[in-house]
Amino acid sequence: MSTTTGPRVQRFSGAIAGVGSTSGVRVVVGAWHTSPLGAFADAMVATAGGRRLLLAPSRAVAEFVASTYTFDEVRVEPFAADVAADGWRVRSDSLELTLDVGGRTALGAALRLVPRGLAGSPAFSTLTDPVARLLLRGVRTRGSAGHGRREYYGALDHHAVVRARGSLDGVDLGDLAPVDPEPGFGFSSTPVRPSVTRVVSTVVLPA
Incomplete structure (x- = not known):
């Protein structure tokens, strides 16, 4: 799949893991x-206090993401995620997180x-947005976090996260919990149920 479909359209293919914790920290x-x-x-x-952090592996990533979503602090630091069907292992200077991934929901x-080509299109995301808002609290498949950019989420698959453990700035996160309240990074939230969603994200830049 092409990473760009025009000078103003940026496409990202991958997966998003969203989890909450008994400490009150929520991570996407x-x-x-x-x-x-x-x-x-x-x-x-x-x-837990509602402060929003971005942990990015490079200045270029930090600038792009911070221009699409809203944060109180941005940290550029080495960041690695080992992703497998049954689990994720995430490591950076600030965050350590291990996720056990369960079956398909x-x-x-x-x-x-839904055919991949259709599911990943902005037009289909526009059609599914009312359904997503009805069935999944806080989730939208199109919208804007501000900064003049619009984003479309095309979901391709969804698996439950069944266990999480880790730390933020050396402080233990506790046990797995729902992603509640919504983190407030942008127009859409990860589902309340801890999960991994395979997605195509299309960001339309302002003219």
Whole structure:
């Protein structure tokens, strides 16, 4: 799949893991195997007090993501995500996170029925947005986090996360919990149920 479909359209293919914790910290990790910035992983973290952090592997990634979403602090640091079907292992200077991934959900089974080319298109994301808002609290498949950019999420698959453990700035995160309240990074939230979603994200830049 092409990483760009025009000078103003940027496409990212990969997976997003969203989890909450009993400490109140909520983490959304993106593992992108195809993007205009190359392959990379990053994390958006909301603390128990509501502070929003971006952990990015490079200044270029930090600038792009921070121009698409909203954060209180941006940290550029070495960042790695080892992604497998049964689990993720995430490491950076600030964050350590290990996720055990379970089976495909009913939503994932339904998503798998949609042809990939259709599911990843902005037009289809526009059609599915009312359904997503109705069925998944806080989730939208199109919208804007501000900064003059619009984004479309095309979901391709969905698996439950069944266990999480790790630390933020050396402080233990506790046990797995729902992603609640919404982290507030942008127009859409990860599902409340801890999960991994395979997605195509299309960002339209302002003219």
